[in-house]
Amino acid sequence: MLAGSKIQIFNRLLSNGYLNKYTIITLNREKNYKYGFTVFLQKKETMAEDLQIAKGSKAEQYQALIPQIKGLLDGEPDLVANLANVAAALKEQFGWFWVGFYLVRQEELVLGPFQGPVACTRIRKNRGVCGASWAQAATLIVPDVEAFPGHIACSSLSKSEIVVPLFKNGEVAGVLDVDSELPDHFDTTDQQYLEEIVKLIAL
Ligand code: SME
Numbered sequence: 107m108l109a110g111s112k113i114q115i116f117n118r119l120l121s122n123g124y125l126n127k128y129t130i131i132t133l134n135r136e137k138n139y140k141y142g143f144t145v146f147l148q149k150k151e152t153m154a155e156d157l158q159i160a161k162g163s164k165a166e167q168y169q170a171l172i173p174q175i176k177g178l179l180d181g182e183p184d185l186v187a188n189l190a191n192v193a194a195a196l197k198e199q200f201g202w203f204w205v206g207f208y209l210v211r212q213e214e215l216v217l218g219p220f221q222g223p224v225a226c227t228r229i230r231k232n233r234g235v236c237g238a239s240w241a242q243a244a245t246l247i248v249p250d251v252e253a254f255p256g257h258i259a260c261s262s263l264s265k266s267e268i269v270v271p272l273f274k275n276g277e278v279a280g281v282l283d284v285d286s287e288l289p290d291h292f293d294t295t296d297q298q299y300l301e302e303i304v305k306l307i308a309l
Pocket residue numbers: 204225226229233234235236237256257258259260261264267283285
């Protein structure tokens with residue numbers, strides 16, 4: 107039995123993580139209940155702050171992160187919300203300089219959810235690493251961005267990059283772009299797991 111005033115009960119449930127602020131609107135009046143209300147207990151939504159940051163090899167870090175990304179995506183149909191959380195989860199785990207998405211809009215890639223400094227908003231097909239990945243429908247690993255013809259420098263701090271295409275019905279619908287301040291930062295382990303991660307996103 108819950109003891110105390112309604113406000114005390116609410117506050118205790120809130121601070122114990124049983125309720126979130128949206129739960130309050132689910133309270134119903136019920137005449138025969140001592141406090142005049144029925145409280146529907148609802149497990150607090152999983153928050154991004156619950157992300158468990160893994161240590162270990164790069165592969166181990168991805169292996170720990172992927173089930174958590176599945177959890178973040180589970181039951182959420184909104185593309186912007188999902189791209190935003192995937193970018194945030196990757197940024198939190200790996201601390202990369204820039205990680206985010208560009209989405210195909212007509213003849214261009216347009217900036218989508220990302221984590222990191224402000225970035226170029228539009229990239230044409232075959233321009234830069236992102237546009238090349240789109241045109242080739244393939245993951246590109248660039249160990250030295252300055253050696254990549256046509257690389258678009260959104261920031262001079264970026265030294266290496268990996269771009270992974272996202273597919274919808276066999277067509278490239280966007281790309282995941284990751285930049286590092288360190289040269290030669292990305293390899294086929296990143297490719298393997300990032301390709302696995304983007305397949306989890308329903309476009
Ligand atoms: N460097 C990318 C442009 C996007 S930013 O790095 C965020 C490219 O060459 O396509």
